[in-house]
Amino acid sequence: ARNVVTIANNGPLYVRGDLDIDGAPSDMPGVRFRAALCRCGASKNKPFCDNSHLKAGFEDYGAIGEKGPGVGAASGRLRIKPLQDGPILVSGGVTLIAGSGRPAWRGDKAALCRCGESKNKPFCDGSHKAAGFRSE
Numbered sequence: 001a002r003n004v005v006t007i008a009n010n011g012p013l014y015v016r017g018d019l020d021i022d023g024a025p026s027d028m029p030g031v032r033f034r035a036a037l038c039r040c041g042a043s044k045n046k047p048f049c050d051n052s053h054l055k056a057g058f059e060d061y062g063a064i065g066e067k068g069p070g071v072g073a074a075s076g077r078l079r080i081k082p083l084q085d086g087p088i089l090v091s092g093g094v095t096l097i098a099g100s101g102r103p104a105w106r107g108d109k110a111a112l113c114r115c116g117e118s119k120n121k122p123f124c125d126g127s128h129k130a131a132g133f134r135s136e
């Protein structure tokens with residue numbers, strides 16, 4: 001009933017709710033309700049996680065320092081749009097859960113890092129440009 005993104009300790013973005021993921025294959029009907037999205041930049045199956053973060057040595061403890069603008073209810077359709085060579089845009093009411101398990105951010109829109117280079121994880125700070133991140 002709620003749209004939630006959990007920032008995994010040293011791992012992916014675990015997303016659940018009423019999801020609309022741009023480019024999700026039709027043979028993956030389960031991703032309409034839950035998905036693991038890459039945030040290290042190394043997955044060979046972007047935007048989805050394939051556990052490449054383990055081999056890549058990706059480290060981020062999933063801390064979220066910002067509160068966000070807030071939303072009434074983090075429900076309804078959550079649109080997930082991976083931008084070409086850029087972040088994952090989420091739009092629709094959503095709650096972000098820190099790696100500690102604490103509901104830490106609520107809002108209607110966020111740009112989430114998927115290159116692994118942002119200094120403001122889980123949010124994008126534009127580091128993908130300098131890093132030469134490629135989504136394909």
